[in-house]
Amino acid sequence: MAHPHDHSGHSHDETDHDHEAHQHAPHAHDHAGHSHDHAGHDHTPKVSSANERAVLIGLTLTGTFMVIEVIGGLLSGSLALLADAGHMLTDTIALFLSWLGFRIGKRVADSKRSFGYARVEVLAGLINALTLFGIVVWILYEAFQRFMAPGEVLAGPMFAVAVAGLLINLLVLRILGGADKDHVNIKGASLHVMGDLLGSVGAIAAAIIIWLTGWTPIDPILSVxxxxxxxxxAWALLMRTFNILMEGAPDGVDPAAIAADLKTNVPGLAKVDHLHVWSLSSGRTMATLDIALTGDIAPASVSNAVRQRLAQTHDINHATIEIDWTGHGSQCAAAKPA
Incomplete structure (x- = not known):
């Protein structure tokens, strides 16, 4: 998360941070001539125990029923059930990775990882998305094989297992719905379970059609x-995690609008340069920026006002603020003066 611009000659005022509490390694710019005050700031992510517990319960239920669905799919000869069982296997892995992400994410920051382990949960979300792509490829391949060589499907066992799978998926989805739905890990797990739920609905519909008509091609058709x-x-989740890992601005965040808002509402602020806004993990938006001052207002007062405005209006609770004393700004290829 390095921002390789040189702020030599600037004064860095962060009055609510305690630099002794953590090392500011991720900001790889020159702090010569800057002052830091990081009192009371902690980069350790706030990992909800409710989120962790919800994922663990979902993991247990999904993993248990996956075995039942595999047996049911093999006995009935249903691709829809086997596809859903394969999806439940990826769900079990995905939920385990999500749970692991929460567990590791609780670890406190250290000298090498001054922001803690919050990005582990984002990596877990990325793996979740990629496993969804993998299961889609498998379903399509199996569907093609069934079209080429249709086989017998036992509608009765297929229907019973699909209904049980639907009930399990609804229960897990309800449990995850009680957690933080905007969290990439919870979102990834919910998408997996939603896919399973749709798979169960498809299997139920296929079982009913086969039962009434004997037309077995409906099984691979609904699987597709x-x-x-x-x-x-999967695509939506992949794009969200990719944007976080690329340190892109979070959805709904416009850096230019933030800079204009600061200039309008913070007395003594003349200019905002090099504003970078990104997410460390879900719900943890961060920013770095340079500011130039006007008049005789105390620099600490302006810096504090900027930080409060960012937190209260834009939900940015960690901001690294550089004060430009020269009026010319520093060099940064990605910067757009405001």
Whole structure:
């Protein structure tokens, strides 16, 4: 998360931070001539125990029923059930990775990782998305094989297992719904379970049609339909985690609008340069910026006002603020003066 611009000659005022509490390694710019005050600031992510517990319960239920669904799919000869069982396998892995991300994310910051381990949960979300793509490929391949060589499907066992799977998925989805739904780990786990739920609905519909008509091609057809729905959710999750890892601005955050808002509402602020806004993990938006001052207002007062405005209006609770005393700004290729 390095921002390789040189702020030599600036005064760095952060009155609510305690630099002794952590090392500011991720900001790789020159702090010569800067002053730091990081009192009371902690980069350790606030990992909710409710989120962790929800994922663990979902993991246990999903893993247990996956075994049942595999047996049911093999006995009935249903691709829809086997596809859903394969999806539940990836769900079990994904939920385990999500749970592991929460566990590791609780570890406190150290000298090498001054922001703690919050990014582990984002990596888990990325793996979740990639496993969804993998299961879609598997479903499509199996569907093609079934079209080429249709086999017998036992509608009765297929229907019973699919209904049980639907109930399990609804229960897990309800449990995850009580957690933080904006969290990438919870979102990733919920998408997996939603895909399973759709798979169960498809399997139920296929079982009913086969039961009434004997037309077995409906089994792979509905499997393909479910895979398309899964693919849509996987793409959205992949883009979200990719944006966090690329340190892109979070959804709904406009750095230019933030800079204009600061200039309008913070007395003594003449200019905002080099404003970078990104997410460390879900719900943890951060920013770095240079500011130039006007008049005789105390620099600490302006810096504090900027930080309060960022926190209260834009939900940015960690800001690194550089004060430009020269009026010319520093060099930064990505900067757009405001």
């Amino acid at each position: 339909f479910v895979s398309v729905l899964i693919l849509r959710g």
